[in-house]
Amino acid sequence: MRPASIHVLSVNGGTSSARFALFELGARERMAVFVDCGGIGLATGRFRANDEAGRVLCDTAGVFPDHESAARRAVDWLRACVPDLRVDVLGHRFVHGGRRFAEPVLITPELEDELFTLIQLEPGHLEPDVRLARAMAELFPRVAGVACFDTAFHRTMPAVAQMHPLPRELFDQGVVRFGSHGLSLEYIMSRLAADSGANAAHERVVIAHLGCTASMTAVRHGASVDTTAGYMPNGGLMMATRSGDLSPGVLLHLLIGKDMPALDVNRMVNFQSGLLGVSRVSRDMQELLKSADTNPHAAEAVALFCYTARKHLGSLAAVLGGLDTLVFTGGIGANAPAVRRGICEQMEHLGIRLEAGRNRQNGAVISPEGSPVTVRVVPANEELVVARAAARVASESLFKD
Numbered sequence: 232m233r234p235a236s237i238h239v240l241s242v243n244g245g246t247s248s249a250r251f252a253l254f255e256l257g258a259r260e261r262m263a264v265f266v267d268c269g270g271i272g273l274a275t276g277r278f279r280a281n282d283e284a285g286r287v288l289c290d291t292a293g294v295f296p297d298h299e300s301a302a303r304r305a306v307d308w309l310r311a312c313v314p315d316l317r318v319d320v321l322g323h324r325f326v327h328g329g330r331r332f333a334e335p336v337l338i339t340p341e342l343e344d345e346l347f348t349l350i351q352l353e354p355g356h357l358e359p360d361v362r363l364a365r366a367m368a369e370l371f372p373r374v375a376g377v378a379c380f381d382t383a384f385h386r387t388m389p390a391v392a393q394m395h396p397l398p399r400e401l402f403d404q405g406v407v408r409f410g411s412h413g414l415s416l417e418y419i420m421s422r423l424a425a426d427s428g429a430n431a432a433h434e435r436v437v438i439a440h441l442g443c444t445a446s447m448t449a450v451r452h453g454a455s456v457d458t459t460a461g462y463m464p465n466g467g468l469m470m471a472t473r474s475g476d477l478s479p480g481v482l483l484h485l486l487i488g489k490d491m492p493a494l495d496v497n498r499m500v501n502f503q504s505g506l507l508g509v510s511r512v513s514r515d516m517q518e519l520l521k522s523a524d525t526n527p528h529a530a531e532a533v534a535l536f537c538y539t540a541r542k543h544l545g546s547l548a549a550v551l552g553g554l555d556t557l558v559f560t561g562g563i564g565a566n567a568p569a570v571r572r573g574i575c576e577q578m579e580h581l582g583i584r585l586e587a588g589r590n591r592q593n594g595a596v597i598s599p600e601g602s603p604v605t606v607r608v609v610p611a612n613e614e615l616v617v618a619r620a621a622a623r624v625a626s627e628s629l630f631k632d
Contacts, residue, residue, distance in 0.1 A: 237622040241614040244359045249301040252614035268301035302366040321376040322621030326356040328380030335620040338376035377621035384413025387454040411460035412440040414613040434555035442561035443471040449547040471514040474504035537573030
């Protein structure tokens with residue numbers, strides 16, 4: 232029997248974090264509580280919980296050796312502090328679904344085994360995702376789980392946009408451009424349609440999801456047509472510790488010219504490059520912005536981040552044949568006015584203009600009235616997209632009338 236409302240615990244794992252959001256979805260959508268376990272694998276971490284109004288319910292230090300311990304801590308707190316806790320279905324974000332998974336699906340042992348075979352595509356994220364799913368299944372043994380995939384949004388890209396200029400047999404074997412941040416993009420498009428109508432959601436849109444991992448995506452008629460992220464999410468834009476796109480010659484030089492082991496090259500381009508590598512100071516954009524006036528390396532890291540994003544923005548506008556809407560989201564995109572300004576400057580030829588006051592205040596619309604391109608700021612909400620998908624799959628598969 233289908234219940235009047237479905238209670239979904241949305242699970243979103245990162246390389247060093249795990250977030251849990253409890254939703255009630257029915258006649259209205261309500262997030263009851265949000266739990267964030269940060270600093271997983273570090274000497275000290277942080278446990279935070281907020282209610283639906285954003286009020287802090289708990290904020291304390293914590294030690295989380297792994298994602299499983301974070302899951303146990305979060306569930307223990309929920310069971311102790313949420314009256315009449317009810318969880319009908321678990322919704323999980325997975326950063327990669329390979330070529331096969333283009334829709335949310337029920338989690339089975341066979342699915343988990345298949346996802347483990349994809350871990351090489353994004354080991355920093357996908358392995359914690361799978362481990363979180365297994366830990367939550369142990370904590371809620373009678374509750375079904377639903378897997379939602381970041382790469383699914385990009386399966387609409389034309390074949391030519393998914394290809395690399397490599398021998399065709401590699402494309403046939405699955406070496407394609409998969410994209411990233413699809414759940415965030417799905418939320419942005421739903422917000423765009425709700426705020427500005429279906430016509431705006433079907434225009435030429437570029438979404439810049441800028442955070443520790445960053446990507447830009449060109450969307451036309453509500454579907455992804457190209458993106459900066461490639462075979463793995465570490466391609467495209469410069470990121471917190473990832474290099475983004477590199478000339479193949481650089482990698483060949485490291486592997487052959489400098490005789491670096493492949494694992495060392497992997498460590499360099501994924502964990503020692505990007506903002507951290509260029510600045511030699513920090514991977515955190517806010518810290519770099521604070522020190523940019525006195526530290527030239529920090530200033531260069533910020534400038535290179537903006538310059539790289541500006542180049543990709545121009546190329547995506549070319550793919551779309553112009554631009555109607557530019558959306559900034561993610562931790563940097565939604566909270567760093569200086570970065571948005573650095574990306575948008577010198578882009579007037581595309582119709583991009585910023586209104587300085589609105590930009591400083593992180594306004595919902597930061598372009599002037601009548602600007603040819605509407606520039607928006609929308610905070611990310613992947614957890615809600617996961618909850619909606621999990622409720623839909625549960626309604627179709629588990630709670631049939």
